[in-house]
Amino acid sequence: MNRATRLNPLDDAAPWQVSDVLVGLPPRVRERRDGGCAVHRVAEKGPVSAALENEEGFAFVTMGLGWDPEALRWLGGKPDIDLNAAALLFTGDSIADVVYHEQLASQDGAVRLLGDNTTGEGEGDDELITVDLTRLPPTVTTVCFVITSYTGQPFGQIQNAFCRLIDGMSNTEFARYELDGGRGSTGFVMGKLFRSAQGLWLYQPIAETIQAKHPVEAVHQLAPYLP
Ligand SMILES: [Ca+2]
Ligand SMILES: [Ca+2]
Numbered sequence: 001m002n003r004a005t006r007l008n009p010l011d012d013a014a015p016w017q018v019s020d021v022l023v024g025l026p027p028r029v030r031e032r033r034d035g036g037c038a039v040h041r042v043a044e045k046g047p048v049s050a051a052l053e054n055e056e057g058f059a060f061v062t063m064g065l066g067w068d069p070e071a072l073r074w075l076g077g078k079p080d081i082d083l084n085a086a087a088l089l090f091t092g093d094s095i096a097d098v099v100y101h102e103q104l105a106s107q108d109g110a111v112r113l114l115g116d117n118t119t120g121e122g123e124g125d126d127e128l129i130t131v132d133l134t135r136l137p138p139t140v141t142t143v144c145f146v147i148t149s150y151t152g153q154p155f156g157q158i159q160n161a162f163c164r165l166i167d168g169m170s171n172t173e174f175a176r177y178e179l180d181g182g183r184g185s186t187g188f189v190m191g192k193l194f195r196s197a198q199g200l201w202l203y204q205p206i207a208e209t210i211q212a213k214h215p216v217e218a219v220h221q222l223a224p225y226l227p
Pocket of ligand 1: 082083084085101116117118119127
């Protein structure tokens with residue numbers, strides 16, 4: 001794997017040099033640019049600071065999630081691996097709506113999960129969530145993107161697990177997280193889109209692991225990232 005596109009939020013031994021890190025970014029989340037895509041990785045613990053993408057604001061964003069089944073699983077009776085992408089909508093710090101495998105669209109239709117993949121079979125994105133920020137009601141102030149392992153395997157046991165965000169206006173990937181570490185974590189908080197004081201939708205990376213096999217279990221764990 002190309003180191004430039006590698007993200008291992010759980011393994012601080014992953015190769016990373018100070019020279020790779022853009023100067024001036026807040027310490028909580030470090031960032032580097034690679035072909036126009038910001039690749040994020042957790043740095044030291046501390047308060048979350050903004051590292052904003054696209055300061056002109058987003059209008060349409062797609063979240064992609066991919067992973068692969070365990071190799072030779074049919075020989076050893078290994079169970080399927082079912083990861084789930086979720087978008088959690090908040091009004092302030094109160095949950096307003098959730099889009100995930102049991103609810104494929106938000107009430108207003110602005111956020112949609114384009115199908116639940118339960119095995120990870122196939123190349124590329126195995127699950128996609130589309131977000132039309134222009135259609136969200138003004139009461140929705142934050143959209144958090146979360147990955148959970150429904151069948152309980154921690155990310156460290158899952159092959160080729162990644163998640164990413166794509167700007168629908170320019171069709172460019174602006175954030176990617178590769179979950180090739182994992183230890184015992186079953187949940188991952190990618191980041192959040194939020195309304196700025198000027199009314200623009202901006203992106204703030206979070207890149208935190210949590211324990212959550214179901215998006216509902218993640219809700220209370222998102223409190224530190226809400227206003
Ligand atoms: Ca799934
Ligand atoms: Ca796959």
